[in-house]
Amino acid sequence: TGNTSDSDGDDGGNTAVSNNDETGDTVVIGFSGPAADHGWLGAINSTAQAEADEYDDIDLQMAEGTNDPSQQIAQVETFINDEVDAIVLLPTDGAALTQVATRAMDAGIPVVNVDREFSSPFAARTTILGDNYGMGVSAGTYACELVEENDLQDPVIAEIAGIDSLPLTQDRSQGFADALEACDQTVDNRVAAEFTVESGEEQAANLLQAAPQIDIIWNHDDDQGVGVKAAFENANRDEFSFIGGAGSCNAMDWIENGEMEATVIYPPTQAADGIKLARLIAQDKGMSDLVQVEVPKRVVLNAPVVDADNVDEYRDLCFDS
Amino acid sequence: MEATGPILEMHGIVKVFPGVRALDGVDLDVRPGEVHCLLGQNGAGKSTLIKVLSGAHQPDEGELRWNGEPVTMSTPFAAIEHGISTIYQELDMVPGLSVAENVHLGHEPARAGFIGRAEMRRATRELLARMGHDEIPVDREVGMLPAAGQQIVSIARALSHHSRLIVMDEPSAVLDQQEVENLFRVIEQLTAEGVAVVYISHRLEEIRRVGDRVTVLKDGRTVASGLPVETTPTSELIHLMTGREIEYVFGERVPLPADAPVVLEVEDLALADTFSGVSMQVRAGEIVGLAGLVGAGRSEILETVYGARRASGGRVRVDGRRLRAGSVPAAVKAGVGLAPEERKAQALLLDQPVDRNITLASLARFSTGGFLDSADERRASEDLTASLDVRPRGVQRPVGTLSGGNQQKVVLARWLLRDCRVLLLDEPTRGVDVGARSEIYALVRSLAERGVAVVVVSSELEEVLGLADRVLVVAEGRVVHEGPADEIDEHQVLDMVMEGNAA
Amino acid sequence: MSEHSQTTVDDQAGGSPPRTPRARLGLLAGSSVGRNLGLVVALLILCGVGVATAGSQFADVDNMLTILRLASVIGVVSIGMTFVITGGGIDLSVGAIVALASVWATTLATQTLAEDTHWIIIVTTALAVGIGCGLINGLLIAYGGVVPFIATLAMLASARGLAEIIANRRTQIVTDRDFVDFFRGSVLGIPMLVLIFAVVAALGWVLLNRTTFGRRTFAVGGNPEAARLAGINVRRHTVLLYVLLGACCGIAAVMIVARTTTGTSTHGTLYELDAIAAVVIGGTLLAGGRGTVTGTVFGVLIFTTLSNVFTLNNLSSSAQAVAKGVIIVVAVLLQQRFARRSDTRT
Amino acid sequence: MSEHSQTTVDDQAGGSPPRTPRARLGLLAGSSVGRNLGLVVALLILCGVGVATAGSQFADVDNMLTILRLASVIGVVSIGMTFVITGGGIDLSVGAIVALASVWATTLATQTLAEDTHWIIIVTTALAVGIGCGLINGLLIAYGGVVPFIATLAMLASARGLAEIIANRRTQIVTDRDFVDFFRGSVLGIPMLVLIFAVVAALGWVLLNRTTFGRRTFAVGGNPEAARLAGINVRRHTVLLYVLLGACCGIAAVMIVARTTTGTSTHGTLYELDAIAAVVIGGTLLAGGRGTVTGTVFGVLIFTTLSNVFTLNNLSSSAQAVAKGVIIVVAVLLQQRFARRSDTRT
Ligand SMILES: Nc1ncnc2c1ncn2[C@@H]1O[C@H](COP(=O)(O)OP(=O)(O)OP(=O)(O)O)[C@@H](O)[C@H]1O
Ligand SMILES: Nc1ncnc2c1ncn2[C@@H]1O[C@H](COP(=O)(O)OP(=O)(O)OP(=O)(O)O)[C@@H](O)[C@H]1O
Ligand SMILES: O[C@@H]1[C@@H](O)[C@H](O)OC[C@H]1O
Numbered sequence A: 001t002g003n004t005s006d007s008d009g010d011d012g013g014n015t016a017v018s019n020n021d022e023t024g025d026t027v028v029i030g031f032s033g034p035a036a037d038h039g040w041l042g043a044i045n046s047t048a049q050a051e052a053d054e055y056d057d058i059d060l061q062m063a064e065g066t067n068d069p070s071q072q073i074a075q076v077e078t079f080i081n082d083e084v085d086a087i088v089l090l091p092t093d094g095a096a097l098t099q100v101a102t103r104a105m106d107a108g109i110p111v112v113n114v115d116r117e118f119s120s121p122f123a124a125r126t127t128i129l130g131d132n133y134g135m136g137v138s139a140g141t142y143a144c145e146l147v148e149e150n151d152l153q154d155p156v157i158a159e160i161a162g163i164d165s166l167p168l169t170q171d172r173s174q175g176f177a178d179a180l181e182a183c184d185q186t187v188d189n190r191v192a193a194e195f196t197v198e199s200g201e202e203q204a205a206n207l208l209q210a211a212p213q214i215d216i217i218w219n220h221d222d223d224q225g226v227g228v229k230a231a232f233e234n235a236n237r238d239e240f241s242f243i244g245g246a247g248s249c250n251a252m253d254w255i256e257n258g259e260m261e262a263t264v265i266y267p268p269t270q271a272a273d274g275i276k277l278a279r280l281i282a283q284d285k286g287m288s289d290l291v292q293v294e295v296p297k298r299v300v301l302n303a304p305v306v307d308a309d310n311v312d313e314y315r316d317l318c319f320d321s
Numbered sequence B: 001m002e003a004t005g006p007i008l009e010m011h012g013i014v015k016v017f018p019g020v021r022a023l024d025g026v027d028l029d030v031r032p033g034e035v036h037c038l039l040g041q042n043g044a045g046k047s048t049l050i051k052v053l054s055g056a057h058q059p060d061e062g063e064l065r066w067n068g069e070p071v072t073m074s075t076p077f078a079a080i081e082h083g084i085s086t087i088y089q090e091l092d093m094v095p096g097l098s099v100a101e102n103v104h105l106g107h108e109p110a111r112a113g114f115i116g117r118a119e120m121r122r123a124t125r126e127l128l129a130r131m132g133h134d135e136i137p138v139d140r141e142v143g144m145l146p147a148a149g150q151q152i153v154s155i156a157r158a159l160s161h162h163s164r165l166i167v168m169d170e171p172s173a174v175l176d177q178q179e180v181e182n183l184f185r186v187i188e189q190l191t192a193e194g195v196a197v198v199y200i201s202h203r204l205e206e207i208r209r210v211g212d213r214v215t216v217l218k219d220g221r222t223v224a225s226g227l228p229v230e231t232t233p234t235s236e237l238i239h240l241m242t243g244r245e246i247e248y249v250f251g252e253r254v255p256l257p258a259d260a261p262v263v264l265e266v267e268d269l270a271l272a273d274t275f276s277g278v279s280m281q282v283r284a285g286e287i288v289g290l291a292g293l294v295g296a297g298r299s300e301i302l303e304t305v306y307g308a309r310r311a312s313g314g315r316v317r318v319d320g321r322r323l324r325a326g327s328v329p330a331a332v333k334a335g336v337g338l339a340p341e342e343r344k345a346q347a348l349l350l351d352q353p354v355d356r357n358i359t360l361a362s363l364a365r366f367s368t369g370g371f372l373d374s375a376d377e378r379r380a381s382e383d384l385t386a387s388l389d390v391r392p393r394g395v396q397r398p399v400g401t402l403s404g405g406n407q408q409k410v411v412l413a414r415w416l417l418r419d420c421r422v423l424l425l426d427e428p429t430r431g432v433d434v435g436a437r438s439e440i441y442a443l444v445r446s447l448a449e450r451g452v453a454v455v456v457v458s459s460e461l462e463e464v465l466g467l468a469d470r471v472l473v474v475a476e477g478r479v480v481h482e483g484p485a486d487e488i489d490e491h492q493v494l495d496m497v498m499e500g501n502a503a
Numbered sequence C, D: 001m002s003e004h005s006q007t008t009v010d011d012q013a014g015g016s017p018p019r020t021p022r023a024r025l026g027l028l029a030g031s032s033v034g035r036n037l038g039l040v041v042a043l044l045i046l047c048g049v050g051v052a053t054a055g056s057q058f059a060d061v062d063n064m065l066t067i068l069r070l071a072s073v074i075g076v077v078s079i080g081m082t083f084v085i086t087g088g089g090i091d092l093s094v095g096a097i098v099a100l101a102s103v104w105a106t107t108l109a110t111q112t113l114a115e116d117t118h119w120i121i122i123v124t125t126a127l128a129v130g131i132g133c134g135l136i137n138g139l140l141i142a143y144g145g146v147v148p149f150i151a152t153l154a155m156l157a158s159a160r161g162l163a164e165i166i167a168n169r170r171t172q173i174v175t176d177r178d179f180v181d182f183f184r185g186s187v188l189g190i191p192m193l194v195l196i197f198a199v200v201a202a203l204g205w206v207l208l209n210r211t212t213f214g215r216r217t218f219a220v221g222g223n224p225e226a227a228r229l230a231g232i233n234v235r236r237h238t239v240l241l242y243v244l245l246g247a248c249c250g251i252a253a254v255m256i257v258a259r260t261t262t263g264t265s266t267h268g269t270l271y272e273l274d275a276i277a278a279v280v281i282g283g284t285l286l287a288g289g290r291g292t293v294t295g296t297v298f299g300v301l302i303f304t305t306l307s308n309v310f311t312l313n314n315l316s317s318s319a320q321a322v323a324k325g326v327i328i329v330v331a332v333l334l335q336q337r338f339a340r341r342s343d344t345r346t
């Protein structure tokens, strides 16, 4: 995945294939994403900015974060008007931004699609996809393992989803449900929060009330997870296995301290990777680590599960939320 | 006139509001071409009756006949359709619309929904000219007109319907004598054309002047029906209304002690584009009247003294200490009170009960450390409303449910309650009935006797001259005369005003 | 002709001391010349900043069209909102209605039907949904007696929930190319969306200022009791106002569907705030009785231009938010200065 | 001229038909007994549904405390909002102020200082931020003459932006256990948060109904011109109202920080809508001049209970939204029925 920290010491002794980080022609990259109204998206922005700052030859234009596709379309139109060299786009809604992205591509501006996928393959030069369905599957599979390991009879499984009206939430829930089905389980209680700490606390408080005894809880998002945890404490409940999502540093801490069973990684470094790839594309470079000469068309990020056994490995990849 | 039968008959009309039987079996019949006056004390039910007639209220009982046919006025629209138009007591203008648009509200000349604006303006201009008010610009927003102007627009609206019956609820309250004359001229034209007019006023001399017949209401009942005006003496009308004998009594003027200190001192006061060079001194115990035509700037003078408008020049002193210009709280702190001209817009919290409206300017008096003593408030308010004969009595009812005249009494009560050094009264008896009027005169006089300096503005010259010790005549924003009230009569004042205007 | 605050004595006093907040509301609406002058100045300053900081990038035709295109969807909603607010109401459900209409107009069933006949079906559906929702709002408010704020808040929740249910929380993609091409096309270089906005604004202006309907809207908002006594059917008029706004939401839904080629329950998020803000900053009185379509158009353009200038200037979105707040206040103060000046002149 | 149009004489008329929307507003607020009776009935019905569908799960002490705890934060904000709305204003920035206060009170600097001295520093900081923001709102509105809607919209943008900048969009975790323990503790079985809400509500009630401050609030909201001419310093009072609400936001920030053990720029999202909705459904007149703290408390409880019942029933969030809208309307209609009945009884 793209979570590799930035290359250092590349200045000397470059081989023909690994001079990618060398300063090239300055490229103007336009970036547009949803409103940074919670930690994960905040991390998307800050890691993107940080990545751009690493390179002298990137001039990053960050558009105002917005949840209105119409507004985001206007931002992309502005980028097209400005003739930027590449666009990195984390769409509020993949399908809604497809047309304008296609227009950018038609205008000769490569588009890197991040996280939420366009509805047409022609809309992006490269797609870096967080696998939302896969994330649900990972969580569900892990839950099944827990059921089996602990030999739970008729376990109560609860789900705290993110913003319910987003397609990605539906994908996650679908993946979760499908994986649970494999071990004959279903979600007994489900609430949807808003990816924020406060909503996490609120929804979890009501959820705990609705289900007096729970065995497994999957919470889609570690950001709202902070609130979810607070609700556990407020209600003095800890009889269940708590599984998270995204992989924030908080979550890693909890796993280390035994306060959380596991979390499913969904890295906010996607946009940073997008920037990096956009630069390569704009500068006509390839990906030195690959055999191909060109940047690949589609990168699907894995959704690995982190638990007490492997938390050390993933510790460095966590993000502050 | 005599030949035709009544155009309108109302029989046994009953209208009940929560807690009040506002109309308790009222009869009224009106003939074509007559001016039928409705008389009654504040709260007698006059406005309620005409609202039933105009479809604004639905009666609980009773029968209404129009041209002999029984009808129901289910909406104001229905009444208008039948040929009844109404000038309501409370100005019913839309401030954001122009004069022409207000006149034609609800029946705009239009083709396919598009307003014929030229036509509308022309018709409005004609109407205003007919009323002798062609100075009112038809494109001016009504919210910008002074109250008198708005009243004239309201009359114009009633005329624009070409109705068979026009109801006028205290149209003269905000008008000065000249404007009232204009109105009477219009009324005479209308009746000559066979239009019937129902006319409500508390000024009995007006009723004498235009009325043909009178119906008197008392406590929601008809106590006299269709009395001929010419043959009914005023004293009888008053007796019918109030059940007692009342005369216009302006309390005995007491000579000021020579050493009465000057309390209010106004020096060369000016307000941009409105008035300038206004100076006066009011001593403790003195009542000073400001006379003049509507629009002369008298209200503005009071409001500027009070700090409600920021003076563009000059000084105001109370007890020798200069007031900060443009600060009402400073004036109030110094002991100045203003009972403003427009009770609804400038004085009342219509949703709030009577007692809270009365104590609004004296909250400090009823509180310790910011906590209010409501019982004390209620007691004080009850005493005052009793002495002013506010009806109905309960001080807990929202002031918005009181009749117009009773609302005016509440405004006065607010300032009577406060121990003011200086009392500024703008049209204190507007819409107040004859009975309460004399009470108010007596109260003002007794306040003066207790050492309060009073300034009174009134469009009724009789009132200014009768109540005040000294009179200032204002014309076109300047004081054109100053002198003792008993050394000048109404004609002289009018002459001065005219001259001032001509100058 | 210059307008005035409804009552305060003080507004006449050029020097202007104790002005209550309400009184100010009136002042803000200043004279119609003054008011729009202030807005024009605010917009010009904004453009000045755009040119100064982004130069030719800002001041080119494409960028102008981008701004206008972005303005057009929320613009249509704001025109409708101008009527409702002038008429003394408020509508919090506009965004949700746009969402519901967009979803309903792009269901499989609708699209299939449209494919079999003509894309006008999509448009009709969106309009019907918008009008239907507006009708419910209007009836609840005028005949049910529910306060506008609450009635439309309820509609906001219900319509968005229903949109989610219908769309099953998926984004529905429009497959009808003719539809998309039509609404994304241009006429004489002017994008269709912008054209629609212009037409709606022009019709709105005429309706508000030249027809009995418009004048009655002022009356219903400014003094409903007076309107009633003048024989106006206040309730029916109120219903019509919400229906009108509903229709505007339907049009906006068609536009957003064309612009994004999708219908989803997340369309129109926070439109209510944006539209009300544009209307109010344009000089329409939130309390009703005074409204201006021209002002609203300026209000919409100011907000849209603002975010365009921000994007061109590459400000962090947090800094943008801070700046946005400051600029709004400065714009209003500026506008007032102008309104007041032209006031005292009258 | 326009203000009083709200109170048409007709309001009191029990049976009379033609009621304008504005007039209804008045009716809605009816007599204080009637009004609250309607709310009590609505709440009881809601509880009935809770018991019927979720049985003992709903009707147990823990669940009641959960509902109350959830109600407490938004409740405190709503009490403050009651004052501002009664005083004729509106505040859209409450959520943003809560966010900013929560962030400022949990920065490293503040927390370090708190550690070195006492956690009261955290509380003081939050209060100071809330009061400061309220002061700016108030000054802009009362002295700057900016319409409340616009002034506080600007504050909403700026405060949230600033919160993001200060927090660097991170969630700041509170490390001071004493602070957390104190506010998460209980007194006699009543959670501290609930206690705070109760105290704020009680103080609010006294302030509004028993003091000169409250009386002036009604006057300023009901007829600012009359208030001014009665010698009330309307501007200063307006400032105080926003400061009061700011202070409530500061308190709410402390509560949310304690509840979630975090300060973040996302706290308080959409509080403005929730608070205004609770206030208005409680019977306070959006146009000002009428307000009820008791009604607001009921309003808050109705909304909180609603979502609790929904969750206990495991309803999908879309269905919840639809149902929420319907229930709001039904509750208001019900409440009106009661208000009207008790009206005619007086
Ligand atoms: N909407 C209302 N609700 C309750 N009571 C009302 C209402 N309107 C009028 N009343 C009451 O009905 C009675 C008659 O009032 P009305 O306004 O008809 O008197 P009026 O004769 O016109 O008095 P005035 O000379 O003061 O105008 C009064 O007692 C008044 O308080
Ligand atoms: N709201 C307003 N808008 C514009 N001009 C006004 C307004 N109010 C008053 N004026 C003007 O100010 C002047 C004074 O008017 P005003 O009616 O207050 O005088 P007045 O002498 O007090 O008369 P009245 O006794 O009828 O109150 C007039 O020229 C009037 O046209
Ligand atoms: O905003 C979302 C984030 O919070 C979630 O955890 O992952 C996907 C993002 O789009």
Ligand SMILES: [Mg+2]
Binding pocket: B046, B047, B048, B089, B169, B403, B404, B405
């Ligand atoms: Mg009357």
Ligand SMILES: [Mg+2]
Binding pocket: B295, B298, B299, B300, B341
């Ligand atoms: Mg006057």
